[in-house]
Amino acid sequence: MTTTHEFWLAGRRASGESDFEVRHSFDGSLVGKVSVPTDAQVEEAVAAAAAAAPVFAATPAHVRAAALDHVSKRLAERTEEIARLITAENGKPIKWARGEVGRAVSVFRWAAEEARRTNGETMRLDTDPGGTGRFAVVRRFPKGVVLGIAPFNFPLNLVAHKVAPAIAVGAPIILKPAPATPISALVLGEILAETDLPAGSWSVLPVPNEKMPALVQDDRLPVISFTGSDKVGYQIMDSVPRKHVTLELGGNAAAVVLADWNSEADLDWAATRIAMFSNYQGGQSCISVQRVIADAAVYDALVERIVAKVQDQVTGDPSDDSVDVGPLVDENAAKRVESWVDDAVAKGAKVLTGGVREGAAYAPTVVADLSDDAILATAEVFGPVLSLHKVNSTDEAFAAVNDSAFGLQAGVFTHDVQAAFRAHRELQVGGVIIGDAPSYRADQMPYGGVKDSGVGREGVKYAMEDFTYERVLVLTGLDL
CATH class of the missing domain: 3.40.605.10 (Aldehyde Dehydrogenase; Chain A, domain 1)
Incomplete structure (x- = not known):
């Protein structure tokens, strides 16, 4: 009954x-x-x-x-x-x-x-x-x-x-x-x-x-x-x-990887955290990683690792202890995510992994070469989709973070304490996480955003x- x-x-x-x-x-x-x-x-x-x-x-x-x-x-x-x-x-x-x-x-x-x-x-x-x-x-x-x-x-x-x-x-x-x-x-x-x-x-x-x-x-x-x-x-x-x-x-949280974050261990850590936290609630978190903004000095090595780590995410029955990524809240949500990725592809983006829907589930997805007029570039996807962006300097990276209607949290992978304090000063967000994804939240800390967040x-x-x-x-x- x-x-x-x-x-x-x-x-x-x-x-x-x-x-x-x-x-x-x-x-x-x-x-x-x-x-x-x-x-x-x-x-x-x-x-x-x-x-x-x-x-x-x-x-x-x-x-x-x-x-x-x-x-x-x-x-x-x-x-x-x-x-x-x-x-x-x-x-x-x-x-x-x-x-x-x-x-x-x-x-x-x-x-x-x-x-x-x-x-x-x-x-x-x-x-x-x-x-x-x-x-x-x-x-x-x-x-x-x-x-x-x-x-x-x-x-x-x-x-x-x-x-x-x-x-x-x-x-x-x-x-x-x-x-x-x-x-x-x-x-x-x-x-x-x-x-x-x-x-x-x-x-x-x-x-x-x-x-x-x-x-x-x-x-x-x-x-x-x-x-x-x-x-x-x-x-x-x-x-x-x-x-x-x-x-x-909402948000469209960015993970910034600066040029000094360049050792094998550094890149593996960043890729692991980015892959996990772009998908950890099926991407249905306001601070899920939606954008990766990486310096050209580390971009290629990082992308290779991110794609591999995203492919390692275990999908399936969410009641299974081994599963990392379950379905979205309903099939309509998955269809919306699918339509946004399709829009990005139609405007020149490349899907490096994922891009497949099955019912209410959408496969963990990585997109490169995203055009500025794609919905994914500006809106909150609220799904397991990650876009990759190459920049040539810290100036360009921080400008890319701020080029958004949202401002909830950002993650900055760097060992440079000056860059960390600069990020805290310049990034137009409610929280800056150094050395980790933007998805970290301690429930006792002040949490919230600026702009449309x-x-x-x-x-x-x-x-x-x-x-x-x-x-x-x-x-x-x-x-x-």
């Missing part, structure tokens, strides 16, 4: 009047059915969150921290179960799904730690005569209820990056998971329901995308945290100019700051 997953309305289980199916992108098997909240139930959840806001904001830090610690512990205990679910929903190879659960475990643990040590600051004001006897205490308070809108590519960890910081600061959250991958978030709801968080402080609502504009516009939800496409993200921001909107959007930052501490504002208390008549 097929399981129909209930959703979480103000912290309790609930069912709607309809449901939808979630299917495995590898074999089409039914993963489960998910109940859809009615309009009345969505209203109930929002009203409960708004009512809970002052109560939750006043909740002692130890209560919030204990809840976050509990979630971290229970995710760790249920790692294999949840990883298998992520693979079934998303098509992500099981080894990467286990890693995703491990990252979510850490996100909730860090949130618990930050909840305990967020103390604000104090300052004496008698530095000028008018401030004699005055002392200030600065603390942060929630801006209000958070509407968290999560994507399909990390159905647990990117949910964690919205839920954990909100709980840590005492901000109620309405979470809307991606339609393709809602069950992981609903399982997280099971764990949240085991805690002592106030009623109304959280809901997990698998609301259809077409019903989201009303939620986005709701004045009781003053904070929106969205991860997804730049088109949808900026539509949301433009529609609610007076709300606080955090956008974690979004606004605001994730990373637990930084998201907590995004969800709160400073409020100053001035004490007077004191003998300091």
